[in-house]
Amino acid sequence: MKFKTALMSATVFAACMFGSAQAAELVVGFSQIGSESGWRAAETTVTKEEAKKRGIDLKFADAQQKQENQIKAIRSFIAQGVNAILLAPVVETGWDAVLKEAKEADIPVILLDRTIKAPEDLYLTAVTSDQVHEGKVAGDWLVKTVADKKCNIVELQGTTGSSPAIARKKGFEEAIAGKSNFKIVRSQTGDFTRTKGKEVMESFLKAENGGKDICALYAHNDDMAVGGIQAIKEAGLKPGKDILVVSIDSVPDIFKAMEAGEANATVELTPNMAGPAFDALDAYLKDKKAPAKWIQTESKLYTQADDPKKVYESKKGLGY
Numbered sequence: 001m002k003f004k005t006a007l008m009s010a011t012v013f014a015a016c017m018f019g020s021a022q023a024a025e026l027v028v029g030f031s032q033i034g035s036e037s038g039w040r041a042a043e044t045t046v047t048k049e050e051a052k053k054r055g056i057d058l059k060f061a062d063a064q065q066k067q068e069n070q071i072k073a074i075r076s077f078i079a080q081g082v083n084a085i086l087l088a089p090v091v092e093t094g095w096d097a098v099l100k101e102a103k104e105a106d107i108p109v110i111l112l113d114r115t116i117k118a119p120e121d122l123y124l125t126a127v128t129s130d131q132v133h134e135g136k137v138a139g140d141w142l143v144k145t146v147a148d149k150k151c152n153i154v155e156l157q158g159t160t161g162s163s164p165a166i167a168r169k170k171g172f173e174e175a176i177a178g179k180s181n182f183k184i185v186r187s188q189t190g191d192f193t194r195t196k197g198k199e200v201m202e203s204f205l206k207a208e209n210g211g212k213d214i215c216a217l218y219a220h221n222d223d224m225a226v227g228g229i230q231a232i233k234e235a236g237l238k239p240g241k242d243i244l245v246v247s248i249d250s251v252p253d254i255f256k257a258m259e260a261g262e263a264n265a266t267v268e269l270t271p272n273m274a275g276p277a278f279d280a281l282d283a284y285l286k287d288k289k290a291p292a293k294w295i296q297t298e299s300k301l302y303t304q305a306d307d308p309k310k311v312y313e314s315k316k317g318l319g320y
Protein backbone atom coordinates (compact mmCIF):
# COMPACT_ATOMS: atom_id res chain seq x y z
CA MET A 1 0.00 0.00 0.00
CA LYS A 2 1.46 3.42 -1.01
CA PHE A 3 2.85 5.49 1.90
CA LYS A 4 0.28 8.21 1.34
CA THR A 5 -2.73 5.95 1.26
CA ALA A 6 -1.54 4.29 4.45
CA LEU A 7 -1.17 7.70 6.07
CA MET A 8 -4.67 8.73 4.97
CA SER A 9 -6.21 5.48 6.32
CA ALA A 10 -4.38 5.86 9.61
CA THR A 11 -5.69 9.41 9.93
CA VAL A 12 -9.25 8.35 9.17
CA PHE A 13 -8.91 5.37 11.54
CA ALA A 14 -7.68 7.69 14.30
CA ALA A 15 -10.56 10.07 13.60
CA CYS A 16 -13.09 7.24 13.92
CA MET A 17 -11.39 5.67 16.98
CA PHE A 18 -11.21 8.88 18.98
CA GLY A 19 -14.67 10.00 18.06
CA SER A 20 -13.78 13.12 16.06
CA ALA A 21 -16.45 12.68 13.46
CA GLN A 22 -15.16 15.35 11.06
CA ALA A 23 -13.38 14.11 7.93
CA ALA A 24 -9.60 13.85 8.16
CA GLU A 25 -8.19 17.36 7.59
CA LEU A 26 -6.60 17.80 4.17
CA VAL A 27 -2.96 18.87 4.26
CA VAL A 28 -1.92 20.95 1.23
CA GLY A 29 1.54 22.37 0.49
CA PHE A 30 1.65 25.76 -1.29
CA SER A 31 4.86 26.79 -3.05
CA GLN A 32 4.38 30.54 -3.61
CA ILE A 33 6.76 32.59 -5.80
CA GLY A 34 7.27 35.43 -3.32
CA SER A 35 5.71 38.84 -2.70
CA GLU A 36 6.99 40.83 -5.71
CA SER A 37 3.71 42.66 -6.35
CA GLY A 38 0.50 43.78 -4.72
CA TRP A 39 -1.33 41.15 -6.74
CA ARG A 40 0.98 38.35 -5.52
CA ALA A 41 0.50 39.39 -1.89
CA ALA A 42 -3.29 39.37 -2.44
CA GLU A 43 -3.13 35.89 -3.95
CA THR A 44 -1.31 34.65 -0.84
CA THR A 45 -3.91 36.27 1.45
CA VAL A 46 -6.83 34.80 -0.48
CA THR A 47 -5.25 31.33 -0.66
CA LYS A 48 -4.81 31.26 3.13
CA GLU A 49 -8.42 32.48 3.59
CA GLU A 50 -9.80 29.87 1.17
CA ALA A 51 -7.86 27.09 2.94
CA LYS A 52 -9.12 28.22 6.36
CA LYS A 53 -12.72 28.34 5.09
CA ARG A 54 -12.39 24.70 4.00
CA GLY A 55 -10.60 23.44 7.10
CA ILE A 56 -7.48 22.70 5.01
CA ASP A 57 -4.11 22.66 6.80
CA LEU A 58 -2.03 24.83 4.39
CA LYS A 59 1.78 24.48 4.54
CA PHE A 60 3.07 27.76 3.03
CA ALA A 61 6.53 28.24 1.47
CA ASP A 62 7.72 31.62 0.05
CA ALA A 63 10.42 31.02 -2.60
CA GLN A 64 11.60 34.64 -2.81
CA GLN A 65 11.50 34.44 -6.64
CA LYS A 66 13.91 31.46 -6.78
CA GLN A 67 12.94 28.28 -8.64
CA GLU A 68 15.39 26.21 -6.59
CA ASN A 69 13.52 27.22 -3.44
CA GLN A 70 10.25 26.11 -5.02
CA ILE A 71 11.75 22.74 -5.94
CA LYS A 72 13.09 22.34 -2.37
CA ALA A 73 9.63 23.18 -0.97
CA ILE A 74 7.92 20.63 -3.23
CA ARG A 75 10.39 17.93 -2.09
CA SER A 76 9.69 18.84 1.52
CA PHE A 77 5.93 18.62 0.94
CA ILE A 78 6.41 15.15 -0.61
CA ALA A 79 8.47 14.04 2.42
CA GLN A 80 5.70 15.30 4.72
CA GLY A 81 3.18 13.20 2.79
CA VAL A 82 0.81 16.08 2.02
CA ASN A 83 -2.45 15.28 0.21
CA ALA A 84 -1.85 17.81 -2.59
CA ILE A 85 0.48 20.62 -3.72
CA LEU A 86 -0.31 24.10 -5.08
CA LEU A 87 2.48 25.58 -7.22
CA ALA A 88 2.72 29.11 -8.63
CA PRO A 89 5.67 28.43 -10.98
CA VAL A 90 8.09 31.37 -11.21
CA VAL A 91 9.24 30.30 -14.70
CA GLU A 92 7.89 27.95 -17.40
CA THR A 93 10.68 25.34 -17.55
CA GLY A 94 12.69 23.07 -15.21
CA TRP A 95 9.81 21.33 -13.39
CA ASP A 96 9.70 17.82 -14.92
CA ALA A 97 11.96 16.00 -12.42
CA VAL A 98 10.34 17.27 -9.22
CA LEU A 99 6.82 16.87 -10.59
CA LYS A 100 7.65 13.27 -11.52
CA GLU A 101 8.61 12.72 -7.85
CA ALA A 102 5.23 14.14 -6.76
CA LYS A 103 3.45 11.88 -9.25
CA GLU A 104 5.36 8.83 -7.98
CA ALA A 105 4.26 9.76 -4.46
CA ASP A 106 0.68 9.93 -5.76
CA ILE A 107 0.39 13.62 -4.75
CA PRO A 108 -1.65 15.76 -7.19
CA VAL A 109 -0.13 19.14 -8.14
CA ILE A 110 -2.27 22.14 -9.14
CA LEU A 111 -0.66 25.13 -10.91
CA LEU A 112 -1.77 28.62 -9.85
CA ASP A 113 -1.65 31.77 -12.02
CA ARG A 114 1.20 30.71 -14.30
CA THR A 115 1.72 27.76 -16.63
CA ILE A 116 4.72 25.50 -17.31
CA LYS A 117 6.23 23.66 -20.25
CA ALA A 118 5.92 20.05 -19.05
CA PRO A 119 3.89 16.93 -19.91
CA GLU A 120 0.28 17.55 -18.84
CA ASP A 121 0.15 14.31 -16.82
CA LEU A 122 2.56 15.91 -14.31
CA TYR A 123 -0.11 18.26 -12.95
CA LEU A 124 -3.82 17.87 -12.18
CA THR A 125 -4.91 21.25 -13.59
CA ALA A 126 -3.77 24.88 -14.01
CA VAL A 127 -5.90 27.76 -12.68
CA THR A 128 -4.85 30.82 -14.72
CA SER A 129 -6.16 33.69 -16.82
CA ASP A 130 -5.67 33.73 -20.60
CA GLN A 131 -2.45 35.72 -20.51
CA VAL A 132 -2.18 36.18 -24.29
CA HIS A 133 -5.72 37.61 -24.22
CA GLU A 134 -4.74 40.01 -21.42
CA GLY A 135 -1.94 41.43 -23.59
CA LYS A 136 -4.30 41.65 -26.60
CA VAL A 137 -6.95 43.53 -24.55
CA ALA A 138 -4.29 46.01 -23.41
CA GLY A 139 -3.02 46.48 -26.98
CA ASP A 140 -6.52 46.78 -28.45
CA TRP A 141 -7.32 49.53 -25.94
CA LEU A 142 -4.20 51.49 -26.99
CA VAL A 143 -4.92 51.06 -30.71
CA LYS A 144 -8.51 52.26 -30.22
CA THR A 145 -7.35 55.23 -28.08
CA VAL A 146 -4.49 56.43 -30.31
CA ALA A 147 -6.15 55.60 -33.65
CA ASP A 148 -3.85 56.63 -36.53
CA LYS A 149 -1.40 58.92 -34.72
CA LYS A 150 2.27 57.89 -34.49
CA CYS A 151 2.80 55.95 -31.24
CA ASN A 152 6.21 54.84 -29.94
CA ILE A 153 5.65 52.40 -27.07
CA VAL A 154 7.96 51.35 -24.23
CA GLU A 155 7.30 47.97 -22.60
CA LEU A 156 8.08 46.83 -19.05
CA GLN A 157 8.10 43.04 -19.24
CA GLY A 158 7.38 40.68 -16.36
CA THR A 159 9.88 38.15 -14.98
CA THR A 160 12.03 36.71 -17.78
CA GLY A 161 10.95 33.16 -18.68
CA SER A 162 7.62 33.39 -16.84
CA SER A 163 4.44 32.47 -18.72
CA PRO A 164 2.77 35.88 -18.16
CA ALA A 165 5.78 37.78 -19.50
CA ILE A 166 5.94 35.62 -22.63
CA ALA A 167 2.18 35.53 -23.22
CA ARG A 168 1.38 39.18 -22.43
CA LYS A 169 4.09 40.32 -24.84
CA LYS A 170 2.68 38.02 -27.54
CA GLY A 171 -0.89 39.23 -27.08
CA PHE A 172 0.05 42.93 -27.13
CA GLU A 173 2.12 42.46 -30.30
CA GLU A 174 -0.84 40.72 -31.95
CA ALA A 175 -2.95 43.82 -31.25
CA ILE A 176 -0.51 46.26 -32.93
CA ALA A 177 0.55 43.88 -35.73
CA GLY A 178 0.22 45.45 -39.18
CA LYS A 179 -0.37 48.96 -37.77
CA SER A 180 2.70 50.89 -38.97
CA ASN A 181 2.06 53.89 -36.67
CA PHE A 182 2.56 51.68 -33.55
CA LYS A 183 6.07 50.59 -32.61
CA ILE A 184 7.61 49.10 -29.46
CA VAL A 185 10.85 51.08 -29.32
CA ARG A 186 12.15 49.82 -25.91
CA SER A 187 11.32 46.58 -24.09
CA GLN A 188 12.97 45.24 -20.93
CA THR A 189 12.05 43.26 -17.83
CA GLY A 190 11.06 45.13 -14.69
CA ASP A 191 10.60 41.77 -12.91
CA PHE A 192 7.00 42.63 -11.92
CA THR A 193 8.21 45.03 -9.19
CA ARG A 194 7.64 48.78 -8.66
CA THR A 195 11.30 49.45 -7.90
CA LYS A 196 12.63 47.77 -11.01
CA GLY A 197 9.79 49.21 -13.09
CA LYS A 198 10.77 52.74 -12.04
CA GLU A 199 14.46 52.09 -12.66
CA VAL A 200 13.93 50.70 -16.17
CA MET A 201 11.42 53.44 -17.07
CA GLU A 202 14.05 56.05 -16.07
CA SER A 203 16.44 54.48 -18.58
CA PHE A 204 13.71 54.46 -21.26
CA LEU A 205 12.98 58.16 -20.68
CA LYS A 206 16.68 59.08 -20.94
CA ALA A 207 17.06 57.03 -24.13
CA GLU A 208 13.95 58.52 -25.75
CA ASN A 209 14.63 62.27 -25.76
CA GLY A 210 13.61 62.68 -22.11
CA GLY A 211 10.36 60.86 -22.85
CA LYS A 212 9.16 63.39 -25.43
CA ASP A 213 9.25 60.67 -28.11
CA ILE A 214 7.26 58.16 -26.00
CA CYS A 215 3.51 57.92 -26.64
CA ALA A 216 2.66 55.03 -24.26
CA LEU A 217 3.94 52.72 -21.51
CA TYR A 218 2.71 49.11 -21.59
CA ALA A 219 3.57 47.31 -18.34
CA HIS A 220 2.91 43.58 -17.81
CA ASN A 221 1.63 44.41 -14.32
CA ASP A 222 0.30 47.42 -12.41
CA ASP A 223 3.19 47.48 -9.93
CA MET A 224 5.71 48.17 -12.69
CA ALA A 225 3.29 50.73 -14.16
CA VAL A 226 3.13 52.55 -10.80
CA GLY A 227 6.94 52.62 -10.72
CA GLY A 228 6.96 53.90 -14.30
CA ILE A 229 4.43 56.63 -13.44
CA GLN A 230 6.78 57.89 -10.70
CA ALA A 231 9.67 58.02 -13.18
CA ILE A 232 7.57 59.90 -15.76
CA LYS A 233 6.58 62.52 -13.16
CA GLU A 234 10.21 62.92 -12.02
CA ALA A 235 11.14 63.52 -15.68
CA GLY A 236 8.72 66.47 -15.67
CA LEU A 237 6.07 64.81 -17.87
CA LYS A 238 2.41 64.02 -17.17
CA PRO A 239 1.70 60.25 -17.00
CA GLY A 240 -1.73 59.45 -18.41
CA LYS A 241 -1.54 62.49 -20.71
CA ASP A 242 1.95 62.99 -22.24
CA ILE A 243 2.54 59.25 -21.93
CA LEU A 244 -0.48 56.90 -21.83
CA VAL A 245 -0.21 54.08 -19.24
CA VAL A 246 -1.80 50.64 -19.72
CA SER A 247 -1.10 47.58 -17.56
CA ILE A 248 -2.53 44.35 -16.09
CA ASP A 249 -3.73 43.08 -12.65
CA SER A 250 -6.16 45.86 -11.54
CA VAL A 251 -4.68 46.23 -8.04
CA PRO A 252 -6.19 49.06 -5.94
CA ASP A 253 -3.25 51.45 -6.43
CA ILE A 254 -3.70 51.58 -10.21
CA PHE A 255 -7.22 52.92 -9.61
CA LYS A 256 -5.77 55.60 -7.32
CA ALA A 257 -3.46 56.56 -10.22
CA MET A 258 -6.42 56.52 -12.63
CA GLU A 259 -8.40 58.79 -10.31
CA ALA A 260 -5.44 61.22 -10.43
CA GLY A 261 -5.43 60.96 -14.24
CA GLU A 262 -1.99 59.32 -14.17
CA ALA A 263 -2.98 55.87 -15.50
CA ASN A 264 -5.42 55.08 -18.30
CA ALA A 265 -6.32 51.37 -18.45
CA THR A 266 -5.80 48.06 -16.64
CA VAL A 267 -6.86 44.45 -17.31
CA GLU A 268 -8.19 42.71 -14.20
CA LEU A 269 -6.68 39.48 -12.85
CA THR A 270 -8.44 37.84 -9.89
CA PRO A 271 -6.18 36.98 -6.92
CA ASN A 272 -8.56 34.11 -6.12
CA MET A 273 -6.99 31.21 -7.98
CA ALA A 274 -7.16 29.00 -4.85
CA GLY A 275 -10.97 28.79 -4.68
CA PRO A 276 -11.31 27.05 -8.06
CA ALA A 277 -8.17 25.00 -7.27
CA PHE A 278 -9.52 23.65 -3.97
CA ASP A 279 -12.91 22.92 -5.57
CA ALA A 280 -11.22 20.91 -8.34
CA LEU A 281 -9.05 19.09 -5.78
CA ASP A 282 -12.10 18.25 -3.66
CA ALA A 283 -13.96 16.77 -6.62
CA TYR A 284 -10.87 14.83 -7.69
CA LEU A 285 -10.20 13.34 -4.25
CA LYS A 286 -13.87 12.37 -3.92
CA ASP A 287 -14.30 10.52 -7.21
CA LYS A 288 -10.86 10.51 -8.86
CA LYS A 289 -12.44 12.32 -11.83
CA ALA A 290 -9.68 14.47 -13.33
CA PRO A 291 -10.71 18.11 -13.98
CA ALA A 292 -9.96 19.92 -17.27
CA LYS A 293 -6.26 20.73 -17.58
CA TRP A 294 -7.04 24.47 -17.61
CA ILE A 295 -9.49 26.31 -15.35
CA GLN A 296 -9.61 29.80 -16.88
CA THR A 297 -10.24 32.94 -14.81
CA GLU A 298 -11.85 36.11 -16.21
CA SER A 299 -10.08 39.15 -17.67
CA LYS A 300 -11.90 42.52 -17.63
CA LEU A 301 -10.74 45.91 -18.95
CA TYR A 302 -11.07 48.95 -16.69
CA THR A 303 -10.48 52.54 -17.83
CA GLN A 304 -10.85 56.02 -16.30
CA ALA A 305 -14.50 55.89 -17.44
CA ASP A 306 -15.21 53.11 -14.91
CA ASP A 307 -15.40 55.24 -11.72
CA PRO A 308 -11.88 54.35 -10.41
CA LYS A 309 -12.73 55.52 -6.86
CA LYS A 310 -15.64 53.07 -6.67
CA VAL A 311 -13.58 50.21 -8.11
CA TYR A 312 -10.75 50.99 -5.62
CA GLU A 313 -13.23 50.69 -2.73
CA SER A 314 -14.70 47.48 -4.15
CA LYS A 315 -11.29 45.77 -4.03
CA LYS A 316 -11.14 45.98 -0.22
CA GLY A 317 -11.59 42.56 1.33
CA LEU A 318 -10.67 40.73 -1.85
CA GLY A 319 -7.17 40.03 -0.56
CA TYR A 320 -6.00 43.67 -0.85
Ligand code: GZL
Pocket residue numbers: 036037038039040113114128129164192220221222223248249269
Ligand atom coordinates in the same frame (compact mmCIF):
# COMPACT_ATOMS: atom_id res chain seq x y z
C1 GZL B 1 0.01 36.61 -13.56
C2 GZL B 1 0.90 36.59 -12.33
C3 GZL B 1 1.75 37.84 -12.29
C4 GZL B 1 0.99 39.12 -11.94
C5 GZL B 1 2.07 39.91 -11.26
O1 GZL B 1 -0.80 35.49 -13.59
O2 GZL B 1 1.72 35.45 -12.35
O3 GZL B 1 2.75 37.67 -11.28
O4 GZL B 1 0.46 39.79 -13.07
C6 GZL B 1 2.74 38.84 -10.43
O5 GZL B 1 1.61 40.99 -10.48
O6 GZL B 1 4.02 39.21 -10.06
